[in-house]
Amino acid sequence: MDPIHIAVVGLGKIARDRHLPAIAGNATFSLAATVSPHDTGLDGIPHFASLDELLEQGPAIDAVSLCTPPQVRYDLAAQALKRGVHVFLEKPPGATLSEVVALRDRADKVGVSLFAAWHSRFAAGVAPARTWLAERTIEKVSIVWREDVRVWHPGQAWIWEPGGLGVFDPGINALSILTHILPRPVFLTNATLSIPANRAAPIAADMHFRDTAGAEIHMDLDWRQTGPQSWDIVVETDAGTLKLSSGGAVLALPSGTEHNEDLEYPGLYARFANLIRGGRSDVDIDPLRLVADAFLRGRRVSVEPFID
Template identity: 60%
Template sequence: MISLGLVGLGKIARDQHLPAIARSADFTLCAVASRNARADGVPAYPDLDALLAREQAVEAVVLCQPPQVRHAAARAAMAAGRHVFLEKPPGATLSEVEDLVEAAGRAGVTLFASWHSRFAAGVEPARSWLAGRRIEGITIEWKEDVRQWHPGQDWIWQPGGLGVFDPGINALSILTRLLPGTIRLEDAELQFPANRQAPIAARLQMRVANGTPVEAEFDWRQTGRQSWNITIHTDAGALLLADGGNSLFVEGAAQALPGESEYPAMYDHFAALIAERRSDVDASPLRLVADAFLIGRRSFTEAFHD
């Protein structure tokens, strides 16, 4: 069993990480670090530095803090010889991610930049079905209610918090897993609330290396049923990945899939990376988001209040 420290006990840590760790055959939770929260049955520390100083047996840490502070924490953990599992996105900037890759190499530890939606049940079956078929066009609809998924979380509206790209990057992580080659952003429109530093909606136009067009629409104002859909038109019919990649339809027919297990699968992968003494860091989803902020036309809408 690999002894684990968990840093940041917000919604994603409680909803996903703690249950996945409890189910894992490879990891045991030994300590947590959080300014205001505790986990049952393990020592709690106010920050990562205190955890690292007191818990010498911890071999790996999982970083679930906001992305704006994750770089410094990852650097400190790797300098102390610990393997690191990063929640998505892997950093607030691309240069941060590149720096962490170099630091992991120098320290001889594993760095895992996780993209949980890539581990959705339908993603690999969809990737297999698409192999050898001609893709003619892709549309992405990723719309959800920010009040439901990020209640009271101000960091997502600050610079580096990504705004609507916090969920939208999940779609981009699936897209970059499904398709070979570079995906290039051609155009973007970003809509900002008048009182916020990050967008609440976005439209992207992209193109795959072979010329296939991709259109994406992200919106954080959806109420009722949430929409996490990727539709891919091919010469053999249409494929739909729905429910964030956990449902798969080919020409309207539902495909049999295993149950949803994104986070347990990520912990399995992290354990394998440690055993194999290697890292897994793919910044391509974050690069598309960075490009959107670089070239996107900006407009403003009514103020957002949680």
């Protein structure tokens, strides 16, 4: 079977650290080109300043991975779909719910695959956590997702602009796990968003949810954490406590703890290949919908300016 010829659009930190190694490690894919107006590309791989240029002048491609900021992703995805090119959307899949739904509908009409890639769902502990929780009564959930923005997003001004999500850029990873592992739907009851006086997006958020059976869920997001970082989800059930830590890579159950290797981006590309080969799409908007609900219903408080 011929490989899937894929282009990576956007060559920032996430593309170089995660996407390119995952593509190189998957024989189903062949890296055909890269696209970025701000980068010179990779040795031996055709490079283009824009997706327009690649589609008009470059080698034939079957798929693109869009690793750009979400604010510009819709037009790129729509352009690729119009050419019959399969599209991988780095999280969050777009700057608004409406544009992601429009892309999903367009992909269905033209018969190509669209993948909203929630990488944290592919952390090694998430699938077994989902299986274990399916047979339990959920009593209470606590999420602590705290990290240092200066370490993970140095100098990235776009992330503080409307559509960039601020602290929800990492926080949506926790929501992608939460909505995947709990057996019932979740909805927001209230939230407080802490927004630096000189920024448009929050640096912290305190959020309360319930599932449809009434279980209380609390989420503590903060981008001001220094030292050890916290990416933990604790679920109290009728059969004991489950804990996912290290962003979902470590699973602790009443029966013991499993430490697992990093499987996220290799898992994403295996899933993308299966979607393409099967002629299907996977566009779950639940995590983004909860973020939108936070902006819709959350109370905003101004905090001290953030200087990068």
